[in-house]
Amino acid sequence: MNILLICTEKLPVPNIRGGAIQTYIGGVVPLLSRGHKITVIGRADPELPDEETVNGVRYLRFDSQGVLDIYMSNVIPYLEASAEEYDLIHIFNRPKLVLPVASVKPNARIVLSMHNDMFNPLKLNKVEGDAVIQRVETIITISNYIGAAICKDYPQAGPKIRTVYSGVDLSKFAPWKQSQAAQRDRDSIRNQHKLGNKKVILFVGRLSRNKGPHVLVRAMSHLRHSDAVLVIVGAAWYSDDRISDYIAYLRALAEKSPIPVMTTGYVQASEVHKWFCAADVFVCTSIWEEPLARVHYEAMAAGLPLITTARGGNPEIIRGNNGIIIENPEDPAEYASTLNSMLSNVGNARQMGLHGRKLVEDHFTWNHVAGQILEVWENQPADVEGASEFVSEPVVESVPESASEFVSEPVVESVPESASEPE
Numbered sequence: 001m002n003i004l005l006i007c008t009e010k011l012p013v014p015n016i017r018g019g020a021i022q023t024y025i026g027g028v029v030p031l032l033s034r035g036h037k038i039t040v041i042g043r044a045d046p047e048l049p050d051e052e053t054v055n056g057v058r059y060l061r062f063d064s065q066g067v068l069d070i071y072m073s074n075v076i077p078y079l080e081a082s083a084e085e086y087d088l089i090h091i092f093n094r095p096k097l098v099l100p101v102a103s104v105k106p107n108a109r110i111v112l113s114m115h116n117d118m119f120n121p122l123k124l125n126k127v128e129g130d131a132v133i134q135r136v137e138t139i140i141t142i143s144n145y146i147g148a149a150i151c152k153d154y155p156q157a158g159p160k161i162r163t164v165y166s167g168v169d170l171s172k173f174a175p176w177k178q179s180q181a182a183q184r185d186r187d188s189i190r191n192q193h194k195l196g197n198k199k200v201i202l203f204v205g206r207l208s209r210n211k212g213p214h215v216l217v218r219a220m221s222h223l224r225h226s227d228a229v230l231v232i233v234g235a236a237w238y239s240d241d242r243i244s245d246y247i248a249y250l251r252a253l254a255e256k257s258p259i260p261v262m263t264t265g266y267v268q269a270s271e272v273h274k275w276f277c278a279a280d281v282f283v284c285t286s287i288w289e290e291p292l293a294r295v296h297y298e299a300m301a302a303g304l305p306l307i308t309t310a311r312g313g314n315p316e317i318i319r320g321n322n323g324i325i326i327e328n329p330e331d332p333a334e335y336a337s338t339l340n341s342m343l344s345n346v347g348n349a350r351q352m353g354l355h356g357r358k359l360v361e362d363h364f365t366w367n368h369v370a371g372q373i374l375e376v377w378e379n380q381p382a383d384v385e386g387a388s389e390f391v392s393e394p395v396v397e398s399v400p401e402s403a404s405e406f407v408s409e410p411v412v413e414s415v416p417e418s419a420s421e422p423e
Contacts, residue, residue, distance in 0.1 A: 001087035001377065004108075005029070006101065007042035008093050009064035009071035011238055016047060018238035018269040020166070020294045021092050021115050024369070027167055031370035033057050036377070039086075041075055072100060080104040088377055095124055098132045111376060113140045116291050117149040119157075126153075133157045138376045140164045143292035143313025162376060165316075167369040168297040168360060172273045175303025175357055182277040182302070189278035193262065199228040199343050202279035202304070204272060204295050207234050207247050212285030212309070214250050215332050220259035222336030225343045228259055233275050235266035276302035281342055281349065284308040287329050292316060297364050300356030305349040307338055322356035 007013050008021055015022035022042075029038055033056055044050060044061040052059050062078070064071035079101065088109040091097050095118050098110060112132070119129050133139075133154050139161045141147040147161040176182040190196065205211050213232050220230055232254075236244040243251075247263075254261035267275065276282070282299035284290075284307070292313030299306055306323025308314045315325050324342070326334050342349045 002037045002085070003032075003039070003377065004086040004089045005038065005040045006075070006089065006091045006094075006097060007040065009043055009068050010066055011043060012045035012048055012061065013040055013042040013059065015269050016045065023269070023294065024115075024166055025092070027169065027366035028370040028373060029057055030055065031366060032373060032377075035374075043071065068094065068096060072097065076100045076104060090373075090377075093118055095119060095129065095132045098135055099128065102135050110136045111138045111140065112136045113142075114146050114150065115142050117146055117289075119150045119153055121153060129154055130156075133160070136160065138162060138379075140373070140376060142166055143316050145289070145313035145316065146291050162372075164369060164372045164376075165292070165364060166294050166297055167364050167366040168294075168301045170301055170361065170365055173276055173298050173301035175354065176277050178303070185274040185277040189274050195229060195231075195278065197227070198260075199225055199281070200279045201228055201230045201339060202233065202275060202282050202299075203231070203285060204233040204275065204282075204298075205284070205293065206238075207232070207236050207244070207250060209246055210286070210288035212287040212329055214246075214253055215287070215330055216283055216285050216335055217250065217253045217257055217261055218332035219335035219339065220257040220261060222333055222340075223259050224340050226259070228339075228343060230254075230257070230259060230261045231275065231279070232261065232263045233267050233272065234264075239266060241266045273298065273302070276304060279304055280346075281305055281307065281339065283335065283339075284314060285326075285329060285335070286311045286314060288312070290314050297360060300353075300360045300364070303350075303353040303357045305342060305352035306356060307335070307342070319359060320355060321352055322359055323352065 005025060007025060011017050011019035011022050013022050014026045025040065029040065032038060039058040039060065041060045041062065043064045048061060050061050062071060062074040064074070086105060086108045088111060089101055089105060090111045090113065091101065092113045093115045095112060098112060102110060118124065133156060137160070139150065139157060141150070141161055141163050142165060144163050147163055150161065151158050174182040176186040203213050203216055205213070207213060216230065232250070235241050236247055251263060254263060276298055279302070282295070282304040284293055284295060286293060286309045289312035296306060296308060296314070296317045300322060306318065307326060308318065308323060309326045309329035311329060317323070318325055324338050326338065328334055
């Protein structure tokens, strides 16, 4: 098939400036392009040409200035003027793109991938939302939580929703005891930053109150392990190392901590995996209703035990003995209690991390993700012309050998009102 992928207006593809959606596209496109002709539309960037073909995949980049209206004003006229027809158009995280794209490419099947709750009434009016749900063939969500959030406002979307969890590159993220490359990265980072044999507690993410790293810094006052160090990797926004008011506050807290706290600032996407190799425990501190942070997959792939929060889709990644859920993510004492127990039982923590690695190997590689996307793409409706009325049956047939056998539970539960931090 001839397939068009439309990324968001925020960050370019490939993920030279980071971004979960951009990383997702970069992970699956090389696999999907083996059997299909792929074009990727994304944001222009000074370091990337406006048009190029790499390994058989065509990339088209348009000015957006990070604003959806500007992006649409360039993308939609291009598609309208182009004589090229696509069998399927896969739009990422922007339901507002669906109807304009459909108006200029009416014969294309449309699949929508949702990485945030962009159907929230504060972001999309009900009339347009209803029309989008009707027009798309399938809505792929990165967690059951996001699917449930959509169904809360649009119950008719239920039969079209399919959860496809994200993935990770196992060759980059690996347990340091099992990989010579990971061992080298661990030693390099620890030597460069004089971390020695300290127990490294790692946070990776954008630095904002909703992400919660300030609570983790406060938790250091209750930590009983003087040989520990907290490392906070990230910035206020991708590729942006400016000091926001929140980051200034976070650093002021860090200076008062009895346990050393190191803030790295922005780290290039190509270098982040080294910090996972250097760490001993990973903590996700989301206060907001996080869709399901992809750092969980990276931590598990690196063989790290997880601590995450009972927010949004994050608990979906805790399966068996790969991590622990913090019930109150605004309570420093709960983090400290969990960390004290984990750091006191290094052997148990290491087994927890290895269990997470096995979970990733079995369910969350890019091969698994691509296989499930192919199921959606290749589940051709009987009447493409009636796509606006098509309701897809659940996809249950077998998948390619490389794809996952994991089937998510049906999305039926309700969810609380939540904020959104879209890419």
